[in-house]
Amino acid sequence: MKKKITLLSVLTLAMTLVACGGGKNEAKPAEGAKDAAATSEIKVGFVTDEGGVNDQSFNQGVWEGLDKAKTDFGLEADYLESKDSKDYTPNLETFADQEKNLIVGAGFKMGDAIADAANQYPEINYAIVDVDVTNGGQAEAPSNLLGIMFRAQEPSFLVGYIAGMTSETNKVGFVGGQEGNIIWGFEYGYRAGVDYAAKEKGTEIEILSQYVGNFTDAQKGKSITTTMYQNGADVVFHAAGGAGDGVIEAAKEAGKYAIGVDRDQNALAPENVLTSAMKNADVAVYEVVQEMKDGKFEGGKTIEFGLADGGAVGIAPTSDKNVKPEILKSVEEISKKIIDGEIKVPYNEETYNEYK
Incomplete structure (x- = not known):
């Protein structure tokens, strides 16, 4: 009935x-x-x-x-x-x-x-x-x-902005688990956020991107990230599940920044997890x-x-440990623009190209 x-x-x-x-x-x-x-x-x-x-x-x-x-x-x-x-x-x-x-x-x-x-x-x-x-x-x-x-692209935009504003080399990275609509939302939201930071800084910021092929191979995640750091990236965002543990481990070993996903991952490496895109x-x-x-x-x-x-997604509450206060203040303003529809965050390659 x-x-x-x-x-x-x-x-x-x-x-x-x-x-x-x-x-x-x-x-x-x-x-x-x-x-x-x-x-x-x-x-x-x-x-x-x-x-x-x-x-x-x-x-x-x-x-x-x-x-x-x-x-x-x-x-x-x-x-x-x-x-x-x-x-x-x-x-x-x-x-x-x-x-x-x-x-x-x-x-x-x-x-x-x-x-x-x-x-x-x-x-x-x-x-x-x-x-x-x-x-x-x-x-x-x-x-x-x-x-x-x-809408994972929205917190990904915010951490992309944080990555771009924090980077000293103007080169950042993205490590995905497996390609598909869900992870593309993270990647292209992140790319758009980095671009927003680049425009604010008045410079180009290069984005390195690679996929692990699964969500479990932490060793491959670590290897990919280590190579990105060796190639000049100083902040790497992962949307790779368990494979992302390797991303964070690589950040610890290289003394660089990683950005976590889904949960607040700062506890995994308090000095090296810059922020996290949370769902x-x-x-x-x-x-x-x-x-x-x-x-x-x-x-x-x-x-x-x-x-x-009201906070179903966002950046980690521990972000103030490693992110500069002035950047976090800008993140609040950007969040309002996204909520108001002033910024339409892309979620795949097609919408990213439209955003660009």
Whole structure:
């Protein structure tokens, strides 16, 4: 039976976690999905991508949100790590067999597998982080599947500006995990931010860019970054998941700056992580679980968050440790321009060329 319910924005509790705020939307629950409020025990499962739950990046952020929900709500939550993309379907099926109320996935590579699972098990609710389940509104998503997206290009623009203004060699780098729409958002947002800094400085800033080819090979990430430093770069931004650990390690060894991603990665190298481009997946997932607990779930659509959503994305709170105050002041002004639409941040090569 279908009925209309209310879904809180995924930012409702962000004042507690990362100083965010949210609103309410009328939504339709997953057809046939279990009403979590009617169960005595909520069971949530999280399937990681290849980065693993301790990747110091996106997967870890998702799990921290679930772990907090586990503590706060007294529910059951666990995870299965995917060592390879071939593990996605078996891991999703394992949780379905365990009759989870909500199964969460992370990463664009898992999109097809989780959509298939949602169709196969309409009585279970699913959420996937970093996947547009409607393909830009061109496809009809399963009514028990919720997509959660972040406009990663916006914080990437900000850290690109910071990199460009901080660089003394006027040469910076970008290390990506695997090419695709999600990581292109990081790269081209970053490029645009560097360009903005170059214009302000009145000089050219060269951008070196290379992809690891996956999100797990930290040694390759380190090798790529070391070469960039040897070639004159003094700030390197990574959007490479676990492979980004190698980027930060290279920065430590070279005495240069790295820029983290997804989470505040300053703790990995306090003297060398300049800032981080953050997507607060923990906040989003926590709130979705709370909605499940209250018997409310919105599926069949994708929700997207950016700077205008009260801090759903942004730069790390530790940025003031290594970024000059005058640069941070300018970042605040640039953020307002992005929110107001004065700066339209590119998210792929085509929109970047238009921006240029």
